[in-house]
Amino acid sequence: MATGRRRTCVIIGGGFGGLSAAKRLRNSDVDVILIDKTNHYLFQPLLYQVATAALSPGDVAQPLRSILRHSTNIHVLMQTVLHIDTSERLIVHDGGVISYDHLILAPGARHSYFGHPEWEAAAPGLKDLNDALLIRERLLSTFERAERERDLTARRRALTFVVIGAGPTGVELAGAIAEISSKTMLPDFPALKREDVRVLLVDAAPRVLTAFDEGLSAKALASLRDLGVDVQLSTPVTDVRMDGVQIGADFIHSTNVIWAAGNQASPLLHDLDVPLDKQGRVFVNDDCTIPGHDDVFVIGDAANHRDLPGVAQVAMQQGTYVATIIKNNVSATSRKPFRYRDLGSMATIGRARAVAHVFGLSFSGFLAWALWAVIHIASLIGFRNRFKVMIEWLWFYVSFQPGARLIVQRDTVTNERPSEQQV
Amino acid sequence: MATGRRRTCVIIGGGFGGLSAAKRLRNSDVDVILIDKTNHYLFQPLLYQVATAALSPGDVAQPLRSILRHSTNIHVLMQTVLHIDTSERLIVHDGGVISYDHLILAPGARHSYFGHPEWEAAAPGLKDLNDALLIRERLLSTFERAERERDLTARRRALTFVVIGAGPTGVELAGAIAEISSKTMLPDFPALKREDVRVLLVDAAPRVLTAFDEGLSAKALASLRDLGVDVQLSTPVTDVRMDGVQIGADFIHSTNVIWAAGNQASPLLHDLDVPLDKQGRVFVNDDCTIPGHDDVFVIGDAANHRDLPGVAQVAMQQGTYVATIIKNNVSATSRKPFRYRDLGSMATIGRARAVAHVFGLSFSGFLAWALWAVIHIASLIGFRNRFKVMIEWLWFYVSFQPGARLIVQRDTVTNERPSEQQV
Numbered sequence: 036m037a038t039g040r041r042r043t044c045v046i047i048g049g050g051f052g053g054l055s056a057a058k059r060l061r062n063s064d065v066d067v068i069l070i071d072k073t074n075h076y077l078f079q080p081l082l083y084q085v086a087t088a089a090l091s092p093g094d095v096a097q098p099l100r101s102i103l104r105h106s107t108n109i110h111v112l113m114q115t116v117l118h119i120d121t122s123e124r125l126i127v128h129d130g131g132v133i134s135y136d137h138l139i140l141a142p143g144a145r146h147s148y149f150g151h152p153e154w155e156a157a158a159p160g161l162k163d164l165n166d167a168l169l170i171r172e173r174l175l176s177t178f179e180r181a182e183r184e185r186d187l188t189a190r191r192r193a194l195t196f197v198v199i200g201a202g203p204t205g206v207e208l209a210g211a212i213a214e215i216s217s218k219t220m221l222p223d224f225p226a227l228k229r230e231d232v233r234v235l236l237v238d239a240a241p242r243v244l245t246a247f248d249e250g251l252s253a254k255a256l257a258s259l260r261d262l263g264v265d266v267q268l269s270t271p272v273t274d275v276r277m278d279g280v281q282i283g284a285d286f287i288h289s290t291n292v293i294w295a296a297g298n299q300a301s302p303l304l305h306d307l308d309v310p311l312d313k314q315g316r317v318f319v320n321d322d323c324t325i326p327g328h329d330d331v332f333v334i335g336d337a338a339n340h341r342d343l344p345g346v347a348q349v350a351m352q353q354g355t356y357v358a359t360i361i362k363n364n365v366s367a368t369s370r371k372p373f374r375y376r377d378l379g380s381m382a383t384i385g386r387a388r389a390v391a392h393v394f395g396l397s398f399s400g401f402l403a404w405a406l407w408a409v410i411h412i413a414s415l416i417g418f419r420n421r422f423k424v425m426i427e428w429l430w431f432y433v434s435f436q437p438g439a440r441l442i443v444q445r446d447t448v449t450n451e452r453p454s455e456q457q458v
Numbered sequence: 459m460a461t462g463r464r465r466t467c468v469i470i471g472g473g474f475g476g477l478s479a480a481k482r483l484r485n486s487d488v489d490v491i492l493i494d495k496t497n498h499y500l501f502q503p504l505l506y507q508v509a510t511a512a513l514s515p516g517d518v519a520q521p522l523r524s525i526l527r528h529s530t531n532i533h534v535l536m537q538t539v540l541h542i543d544t545s546e547r548l549i550v551h552d553g554g555v556i557s558y559d560h561l562i563l564a565p566g567a568r569h570s571y572f573g574h575p576e577w578e579a580a581a582p583g584l585k586d587l588n589d590a591l592l593i594r595e596r597l598l599s600t601f602e603r604a605e606r607e608r609d610l611t612a613r614r615r616a617l618t619f620v621v622i623g624a625g626p627t628g629v630e631l632a633g634a635i636a637e638i639s640s641k642t643m644l645p646d647f648p649a650l651k652r653e654d655v656r657v658l659l660v661d662a663a664p665r666v667l668t669a670f671d672e673g674l675s676a677k678a679l680a681s682l683r684d685l686g687v688d689v690q691l692s693t694p695v696t697d698v699r700m701d702g703v704q705i706g707a708d709f710i711h712s713t714n715v716i717w718a719a720g721n722q723a724s725p726l727l728h729d730l731d732v733p734l735d736k737q738g739r740v741f742v743n744d745d746c747t748i749p750g751h752d753d754v755f756v757i758g759d760a761a762n763h764r765d766l767p768g769v770a771q772v773a774m775q776q777g778t779y780v781a782t783i784i785k786n787n788v789s790a791t792s793r794k795p796f797r798y799r800d801l802g803s804m805a806t807i808g809r810a811r812a813v814a815h816v817f818g819l820s821f822s823g824f825l826a827w828a829l830w831a832v833i834h835i836a837s838l839i840g841f842r843n844r845f846k847v848m849i850e851w852l853w854f855y856v857s858f859q860p861g862a863r864l865i866v867q868r869d870t871v872t873n874e875r876p877s878e879q880q881v
Binding site: 073074093094096100101104107110130131168183223224225417423426434439440441442 | 498515516517524527533535537553554586591602606646647648845849862864865866
């Protein structure tokens with residue numbers, strides 16, 4: 036480690052992990068360069084609400100520069116990292132080369148289609164704002180298409196929504212789609228009847244939300260069925276096509292398939308030349324470093340740290356942990372191992388329903404939802420977003436009129452171009 | 459006119475004119491079919507705030523179906539009209555054919571590039587949400603690009619914004635861009651200095667806001683210059699290229715050119731086979747009908763009614779006027795001519811500055827702005843949007859932190875793909 040001069044820490048990725056690290060390094064004697072391909076931090080836990088038209092992109096995202104604007108030692112770069120050279124301590128991005136003394140890798144993950152990348156076109160996943168807007172687009176256009184469809188079979192196929200994967204994202208998406216379909220959309224479409232809409236939630240696992248205990252899984256399942264979601268468990272998906280999905284023996288016709296199943300860590304990790312797990316994550320040491328490099332830290336969805344779950348809490352705690360090591364320049368030998376403090380987990384199922392396991396207690400129903408709402412609003416960055424999301428939720432709670440039901444982009448599934456000027 | 463059965467009125471276009479007509483026909487004994495290519499009504503006067511990241515699309519737009527959901531005699535169709543046959547009283551759209559007893563044409567206008575359609579790629583206009591998001595995209599990406607640009611000349615070219623056309627839209631855009639550049643963006647970009655940013659407002663006319671009296675024009679000009687806008691009048695634009703614009707003798711290097719100059723009415727009007735003016739608008743009769751067809755009404759930006767200005771007020775009053783004729787089935791001979799009640803006009807220039815001419819009085823400065831804000835919030839449809847926009851404005855007023863600074867789409871000018879997942 037060079038001494039006498041200021042050290043440089045490069046952080047790749049401005050998600051939960053990378054941003055926590057950057058914040059911990061604020062106004063320290065380390066020069067920090069935060070590189071992200073987008074210009075904003077995204078609060079992913081609420082992304083499904085953008086996909087279901089409840090929130091606007093601006094409500095769940097904020098420019099990284101604004102978040103870090105008062106930290107003179109932190110520089111934000113909107114660039115794409117192309118290559119990492121750990122032996123030369125160099126980062127090559129599409130705008131140049133940077134050398135580092137410490138590297139924090141928090142590039143996150145994309146969806147994994149279990150070796151079927153061709154499925155992505157038909158079954159988009161939900162990771163960034165673009166994904167969310169595409170899904171919103173398809174969801175809303177579908178009702179327009181169904182409204183003018185005279186043939187009942189075709190109409191019902193158009194109104195069949197399939198969510199693959201019954202983890203938190205899948206459960207929250209399926210619940211929200213079922214809810215806005217019956218409460219918000221149907222009243223606007225005179226030709227459509229409730230029985231025309233079908234929301235399917237499919238998973239190969241025997242229960243939903245496997246990360247939760249069986250009691251909460253059962254409660255979540257009950258809530259989903261209450262909302263009219265057709266939950267099919269222990270049912271692997273064997274094929275996804277533009278016109279539907281093969282589930283066990285049945286082929287379900289649908290042009291609204293959403294992928295919430297698997298994750299694959301960033302391909303950039305291959306540059307590290309260290310062993311990766313099935314999901315492409317790095318097996319990290321107790322101090323979140325990679326084998327052979329005590330100056331390279333990998334955190335969040337990119338790291339496999341004793342199989343900790345891929346949740347925001349882990350990424351944030353790892354970010355703070357590694358940033359503290361770097362801030363205090365702690366030598367490899369004297370670092371205490373990272374310890375995860377599980378603050379609990381929660382998932383929401385439609386309006387005023389949720390399951391939560393916090394402080395060692397299990398909740399469900401309205402209380403869990405209220406807790407979920409409070410914690411998520413509190414976790415948003417910035418007064419403005421907290422306030423706006425709160426308003427949106429209150430408004431939706433009383434009116435069932437979500438705020439962002441706009442078709443503004445081109446729908447890639449149908450060939451409609453709703454966004455163009457009328458005639 | 460068929461009697462004994464219910465009459466059908468087809469409205470093409472769900473803007474100010476078309477929606478006013480539809481509302482007037484609510485719960486009447488006329489069946490109304492409202493056709494629009496998009497699914498939403500757009501409050502265009504605030505569109506420039508979406509383009510400048512102050513508001514989210516959801517704040518200025520609302521689904522047509524929701525607005526009209528309680529009117530059982532009104533059906534909304536999201537379709538593109540392809541052809542109008544006034545002799546057979548038929549409308550051909552991309553989903554089928556409809557016959558009408560009364561037709562209200564309110565298809566609006568697009569930009570006109572004065573015979574240079576090739577300019578559009580380099581100088582997008584601002585008519586719909588897509589336009590606004592594209593402009594926002596370029597605006598925000600430009601600062602990111604400039605921040606990493608080492609060459610001063612190149613950086614200053616990147617930060618040169620040119621707005622062509624000094625009508626209300628151009629003035630509002632130029633003012634807003636100058637304001638968020640200095641107040642919002644610069645503090646986030648350490649490498650950029652105030653003198654690197656240049657906002658140019660160009661018009662061939664000798665003054666800005668020619669629709670207003672000279673006193674208000676002068677006040678608007680002073681406010682623009684106060685905000686640092688470089689206003690160049692009596693200067694026709696002779697060429698627009700991807701790398702800049704030719705203005706008189708000078709070529710201004712810029713990849714951020716916005717077109718706010720001319721309008722061209724919908725090409726659909728050619729089907730009517732009646733004389734059109736230079737802007738492609740129909741010369742309508744005193745009752746807003748077209749020559750030879752007392753059942754075909756043309757309103758708003760598509761109509762030339764004694765050279766009334768192309769403003770929302772005219773379109774809305776015409777919509778209500780023709781809808782009343784249709785509702786009461788007034789015969790052509792006994793219709794009173796349309797009379798426009800000018801409620802005044804206003805334009806805003808950045809935060810807390812505006813010019814207004816209302817109730818025969820001219821205002822400027824904060825008072826005009828307050829009036830502008832109140833009237834525009836009141837004109838928004840729905841409590842939710844009114845409330846949200848008010849909050850956004852108050853928030854921006856105190857914090858200078860607009861709510862929607864997100865780069866989520868692909869920038870069509872640069873080859874950046876900011877929307878993709880980090881690495």
